[in-house]
Amino acid sequence: MIDFKNIHKTFGTNTILSGLNLSIVQGEIMCIIGTSGVGKSVTIKHLVGLIRPDQGEIWFDGQRIDHLKERAFVPIRKRIAMVFQKSALFDSLNALDNVALPIQKHEGLSLEQARKQALGFLEKVYMDNHKESYPHELSDGMQKSVSIARAMTINPEVMLFDEPTTGLDPVSARRIDNLIFDLSKTTKMTSIVVSHDVKSIMTISDRIAFLYQGKVYLLGDPAMFSTSTDPIVQQFISGTATGPLVTPGF
Amino acid sequence: MQNSKTQNTTRTISDIGLLWMETCRHLTKKRKSNITTATLEQMFNIGNRSVIFLLITVGFIGMVMIYQSCFQLQRITGDLSMIGPNFIKIVIFEIGPSITGLMLATRVGAGIAAELAAMKVTEQIDALRMTGVSPVEYLILPRFTASVVMTMMLTILTISIAIVTGGISAYIWFDINPRLFFRLDQVESWDVITAVLKAFFYGQIIPIVSSFFGFRAQNGSAGVGDATTSAVIGSSFGIILCNFFISAIILILRDIIT
Numbered sequence: 001m002i003d004f005k006n007i008h009k010t011f012g013t014n015t016i017l018s019g020l021n022l023s024i025v026q027g028e029i030m031c032i033i034g035t036s037g038v039g040k041s042v043t044i045k046h047l048v049g050l051i052r053p054d055q056g057e058i059w060f061d062g063q064r065i066d067h068l069k070e071r072a073f074v075p076i077r078k079r080i081a082m083v084f085q086k087s088a089l090f091d092s093l094n095a096l097d098n099v100a101l102p103i104q105k106h107e108g109l110s111l112e113q114a115r116k117q118a119l120g121f122l123e124k125v126y127m128d129n130h131k132e133s134y135p136h137e138l139s140d141g142m143q144k145s146v147s148i149a150r151a152m153t154i155n156p157e158v159m160l161f162d163e164p165t166t167g168l169d170p171v172s173a174r175r176i177d178n179l180i181f182d183l184s185k186t187t188k189m190t191s192i193v194v195s196h197d198v199k200s201i202m203t204i205s206d207r208i209a210f211l212y213q214g215k216v217y218l219l220g221d222p223a224m225f226s227t228s229t230d231p232i233v234q235q236f237i238s239g240t241a242t243g244p245l246v247t248p249g250f
Numbered sequence: 251m252q253n254s255k256t257q258n259t260t261r262t263i264s265d266i267g268l269l270w271m272e273t274c275r276h277l278t279k280k281r282k283s284n285i286t287t288a289t290l291e292q293m294f295n296i297g298n299r300s301v302i303f304l305l306i307t308v309g310f311i312g313m314v315m316i317y318q319s320c321f322q323l324q325r326i327t328g329d330l331s332m333i334g335p336n337f338i339k340i341v342i343f344e345i346g347p348s349i350t351g352l353m354l355a356t357r358v359g360a361g362i363a364a365e366l367a368a369m370k371v372t373e374q375i376d377a378l379r380m381t382g383v384s385p386v387e388y389l390i391l392p393r394f395t396a397s398v399v400m401t402m403m404l405t406i407l408t409i410s411i412a413i414v415t416g417g418i419s420a421y422i423w424f425d426i427n428p429r430l431f432f433r434l435d436q437v438e439s440w441d442v443i444t445a446v447l448k449a450f451f452y453g454q455i456i457p458i459v460s461s462f463f464g465f466r467a468q469n470g471s472a473g474v475g476d477a478t479t480s481a482v483i484g485s486s487f488g489i490i491l492c493n494f495f496i497s498a499i500i501l502i503l504r505d506i507i508t
Contacts, residue, residue, distance in 0.1 A: 050376050077380050088377035091369070102381035150381065 001026040001190060002047065002158070007056035008214075009042055016042050018214030020056070026157075029184050029191045031201045034211035035236070035247045040194040041085065043211070044160045047192075048080050049073035061157075078106065081151035082160040087143035089135040095122065095146045096131040102153045121149040125179060141172030148179060159184070161193040165200050173197065177204050198237055202226065210236070213246070262462075266484075269386070269465075270458045273394050276387045288392035296358050296393070297400030304353055304404055305411050311349060312341070312412035313419040320424045330424055334431030337416050343441040343448075346409035348493050351452030354401060355485035359460040362393055363481030366464025367474040375465065385465070393457040401453030405445065444500045448493060455488040 002024040099118035165173035235243035420426040460481040467477040
C-alpha cells in the first residue's frame, strides 16, 4: 500500500535518510523505531508532503506522491491522518472545537453540526467529559487522546502516530497503546507508529522497522526483533549506554 | 557569499509576494467557514488594542513637531501664521500614515509573527494542513482583512490627534490662535488620496510580512524570537519603501494631471 523507495533527505549538512527503502502493507501496524535523530518522524512526514525527499520515490495506493504540489496533497491528506509528537492541538480552540474543525472543513457542515459529530469522536477516546477544556488545561496524555480523536474525524485509511507515548507516564502510555491497537484493529486501518518505547512497540506492532544510519537496518515481527542477536539491535532493546550503536550527537 | 545573500533576499521578497497573492486569491474565494467572527476578533486585537498606544505616541509627536518647527521658524523669520496649515498638510500625507504604519508594525507585526511562529514550532501549522484547512485562509486572511480596515481607521484617528495636540501646543507655547492654526487651505485632494493609499498598503504589508516570517520560524523558542525580530524589521522596511514609492508616484501623477 505504501512504498518508500531509495529515499534521501539532508538538512543543511546533516544527512538524515540515505537510501531508505520500506514497504507497508494495508491493515498492518508498522512501528518505525530507532535512536533520536535517526529520521523516524522525517520518514512519515514525507508520506503526507510535510517534508519532501531530495531523492527517491514515495508510492501510496499505486500513486506516486513525492513530486505532488501542495494542493495535490489535499486529497491524500483526506486519506492519511497524523497524530503529532506534541499533539499540536490548536491553542485557541477547546477540545471539542479542535475535533470539530476538520469535520467542518471536510464535510462543509455548520459549526454546531460539526460539534455534534466531534463529540462522538471524543467519546471514543474517553475525552467527552473534557470537551470544554483548552489544550493548556489538559495533561499530555489527554492532549494525545484529543489529537487522536481529531485525526479520526476523516475516517483515514492510514494513521500516522509520531511518538504517541513519549513524555507520558507508564499508565497513560499503555492506555494510548491500547487506543491505537483497538482503533487500528476495529477500523482495519493501516497504522504507522514512530516510537522508541520498546515496551509499547512489542505490544502493538505487527511489524517493526529499525532505522539506523539513514536506512532500514532490520525489518521483521516483534518476535524476530526481540530475538535478534545483532549487537546494535540488542543494545537498542536493552538501552545500555555502551556498545556499537552510534547515536547522533554522542 | 555576497551572491548567496542577494539570492536569499530576492527569494524572500518573491516568497512574500507569493504569499500576498495567495492571500488575495483566498480573499476573492467563496467560503463556507465562519471567517467573519475571526476577522472581527482580529479587528479588535489590531485596532482597539492599539488605540491608546497610538494616540499617546502621535499625540506627543504632534506636540514635539510643532514645538520644534515654531521654535526654529521664530528664530529665522518670526512669522508663524502658516505653521498650522502646513503642519496639517504634512501630517495628512506623510506623518500620520507613516507613524501609524510603523507603530502598528512594532505592536501588531510582532504579535502576528510571534503567534504564528509559536504555532509553527509546535507543529500546529502542519496539523492545520493535515486537517485540510489552508493556513493562509484560516490564519492570515482574517488578520489581513482586519489589518487593512483598522490601519485605515487608525490613520484617520492619529492624523486627527496629531493635528489637535499640535494646535494645542502651538496655542500654549507660541500663542498661535487656533483659528489661524486649524486651516485646511494648504490641503489638497492629492494629500488625502496619498494618505488613504499609504494606509491601505501599510495595512497589507504588516500582516503579510509578519505572517511570512512567522510561518518560516524554526528551532523552538529562539526561532520565535528571530521571527518576531525579522517581522518588525521587515514590516518597517516595507512601510518605508512603500512610503517612498507611493509619494513618488503621486507626485509624478500630480504633475502629469495638473
